[in-house]
Amino acid sequence: MQLDPRGPRFAAVLTTVVLVVVLVTGWGWLALVQTVVFAVTAVDPRRGPYALLYRWVVAPRLGPPAEREDAAPVRFAQFVGFAVLAVASAGYLSGVPVVGTVFAGLGLLAAFLNAAFGLCLGCEAYLAARRLTAKRA
Amino acid sequence: MSGDPSAAGQRIEPDLLARLGVEPAPATLLQFSSAFCAPCRAVRRVSAEVAGLLPGVRHVEVDAESHLDAVRALGIWRTPTLLVLDSTGRVVKRATGVPGKAQLIAVLGDLLPAA
Numbered sequence: 001m002q003l004d005p006r007g008p009r010f011a012a013v014l015t016t017v018v019l020v021v022v023l024v025t026g027w028g029w030l031a032l033v034q035t036v037v038f039a040v041t042a043v044d045p046r047r048g049p050y051a052l053l054y055r056w057v058v059a060p061r062l063g064p065p066a067e068r069e070d071a072a073p074v075r076f077a078q079f080v081g082f083a084v085l086a087v088a089s090a091g092y093l094s095g096v097p098v099v100g101t102v103f104a105g106l107g108l109l110a111a112f113l114n115a116a117f118g119l120c121l122g123c124e125a126y127l128a129a130r131r132l133t134a135k136r137a
Numbered sequence: 138m139s140g141d142p143s144a145a146g147q148r149i150e151p152d153l154l155a156r157l158g159v160e161p162a163p164a165t166l167l168q169f170s171s172a173f174c175a176p177c178r179a180v181r182r183v184s185a186e187v188a189g190l191l192p193g194v195r196h197v198e199v200d201a202e203s204h205l206d207a208v209r210a211l212g213i214w215r216t217p218t219l220l221v222l223d224s225t226g227r228v229v230k231r232a233t234g235v236p237g238k239a240q241l242i243a244v245l246g247d248l249l250p251a252a
Contacts, residue, residue, distance in 0.1 A: 005175075069175055076173040123173045127201050128214045130171075134205050 001071035003045055005118075008074045010058055011041065011050035012115035015081070019108040023101065028092025031104060035089050038082035045074045073123045077114070080122035081107055143211040143220060148227045157207055163193035163224050164248040166241075169201040169208065171216040179235045180217040187241050193249050223248050 015034065022031045041048025046055075084107045091099025110121040143149070159165050166184045170177035181198060188196040201208050201216050211220075221230040221244050230244050 070178065073173045073175045118175075120173075120175060123171075123175060124215060126173045127169075127171050127208070127216050130202055131205060131209060131214065 001045070002068040003071050003074060004054075004059065004065040005067070005069040006062065006065060007051050007054045007059070008045065008077075009115065009118060010054045011048065012111050014050045014053075015111040016108065016115045019104055019111055022088075022104050023108060026092060026097055026100065028089055028100060031085055031089040031092050031100065034107075035082060035085040038078050038085055042075050042078035042082055045071050045078065048078070073120055076126065077110075077120045077122045081110065084110070141212050143213060143218075143228055143231055145228050145230055148225065149211065149220075149222070151226055153207055153210060154222075154226050157197065157199050157204060159197050159222070159226075160195065161224065162195040163250070164191075164195070164229075164245050165220075165222040166194065166196045167220040167222055168196065168198040169213055169216055169218045169220075170198055171201045174216040176235050177217045180219055183236060183238050183241065184219065187238060187245065191242065191245055191249060194245055221245065221248075 015037075018030065018034050021027070022034065037049050041051060045051060084103050088100045088103035088107060091097065091101075091103060113119045113121055141147070154167075157167065159167060166188060168177075168180055168184055170181070181196075184196040184198075188194045199207070201213065215233050217234065219232045219236060220228050221232075221241070223229055229248060
């Protein structure tokens with residue numbers, strides 16, 4: 001599966017905005033909505049809500065992409081985002097807002113780095129995580 | 138862990154290189170990649186271009202995840218990591234991220250016999 005790399009970048013901008021609102025308002029239901037968005041996008045990055053918005057509204061105003069990128073890193077990043085926001089939502093909605101704030105803050109950092117610099121924090125950490133978790137032969 | 142086994146100046150064991158598919162060559166670009174690595178494709182493109190341009194340079198790409206023992210032995214934590222090796226398996230340069238084509242050619246120029 002190949003993607004227009006500007007789509008995930010656009011999605012990261014929207015995610016950043018949503019997570020800023022979550023952090024400022026402490027609104028657990030919005031965190032849950034973002035969790036679902038991550039889950040849907042992880043399953044199919046072309047059918048995620050932000051990806052559809054990009055394709056219908058933004059892409060027609062831009063030229064065709066100069067190059068396409070592999071979907072695997074994007075899906076992995078969305079899965080990491082899903083896991084982090086699931087914990088944040090659980091924290092907010094079960095009355096432990098400090099957990100919500102910490103994990104929504106982590107998600108915001110990752111989304112911001114992706115939006116501003118195209119850096120995928122989950123992808124960077126992937127090999128390190130595999131090194132630490134996989135058994136030695 | 139003693140020191141940094143894949144820093145510039147370190148020599149890598151021939152057995153280890155053989156397991157990674159490195160064959161004797163005047164110079165080798167040994168690239169570590171993973172499935173969830175967007176810049177790995179750019180490193181592959183630059184390395185393949187340089188290897189095609191300079192005779193005597195081989196480009197070898199290794200899936201880091203299926204060689205975790207080697208990855209641990211070499212102290213590699215991130216993908217993409219590119220090691221520039223001379224004919225004896227010594228690390229001349231280690232680059233994480235996407236290296237510039239000109240930069241890579243300059244490093245390799247010192248390793249290859251003058252044309």
